Amino acid sequence: MNRSPQVDELIAQITDWRGETFARVRATILAVDPQIVEEFKWMGSPLWSLDGMIAVGNAFKNKVNVTFAYGAKLPDPDGLFNSGFGGNTRRAIDLFEGDPVNEKALQALVRAAIAYNKTHLKKNAPKAVKATAPAKAKATRKSG
Numbered sequence: 741m742n743r744s745p746q747v748d749e750l751i752a753q754i755t756d757w758r759g760e761t762f763a764r765v766r767a768t769i770l771a772v773d774p775q776i777v778e779e780f781k782w783m784g785s786p787l788w789s790l791d792g793m794i795a796v797g798n799a800f801k802n803k804v805n806v807t808f809a810y811g812a813k814l815p816d817p818d819g820l821f822n823s824g825f826g827g828n829t830r831r832a833i834d835l836f837e838g839d840p841v842n843e844k845a846l847q848a849l850v851r852a853a854i855a856y857n858k859t860h861l862k863k864n865a866p867k868a869v870k871a872t873a874p875a876k877a878k879a880t881r882k883s884g
Contacts, residue, residue: 743770746780750799757837758799765797765806765835768843772850792857794850806846807832813860814852818845 751763769788770776776794781787788794793809808814811821811831820842824832835841 742775742777744778744780744786747778747786750780750784750786754799758804761804761835761839761841762797762799764841764843765804765846768841768846769795769806769850772847773854776850776854788850790854790857792861792863794853794857802836804835805832806835808849808853810853810856810860811849813856814849816849818842818848820845820849 747766751759751766753759754762766778766786770778773790776788776790779787779789782796786797788796795806795808797807798805805823807824808821808831810829811824812827812829814831816831820833821831823834824830833846
């Protein structure tokens with residue numbers, strides 16, 4: 741498990757319900773796969789990735805937000821996504837005070853995101869075997 745010390749510090753500084761919720765979300769995500777990389781990016785946002793970006797987390801004034809990079813492409817049978825429906829790519833989960841963290845459903849989304857990254861992202865997609873095209877006959881130019 742690759743825990744970022746900066747994320748540890750961030751969570752420690754959030755002394756209300758958001759810190760506890762954020763810590764639970766983080767632990768749930770990291771528990772899915774020991775190869776998940778946790779980084780501190782974009783001026784203070786925790787980011788989780790494996791073969792591409794999985795999600796980014798933020799603690800805002802009244803909520804904890806987890807945005808999945810390719811959330812629109814992921815199955816969400818438990819209906820965790822409740823934000824970010826305006827675009828074609830990202831989807832988010834907003835957790836407000838008192839909201840439970842559905843760990844089982846969150847882990848299913850993380851697994852789906854990893855599977856998506858492994859099969860759909862250009863750098864991870866299987867390389868197509870290129871058929872060799874017959875050599876084109878060189879056109880001759882007539883000078884006139």
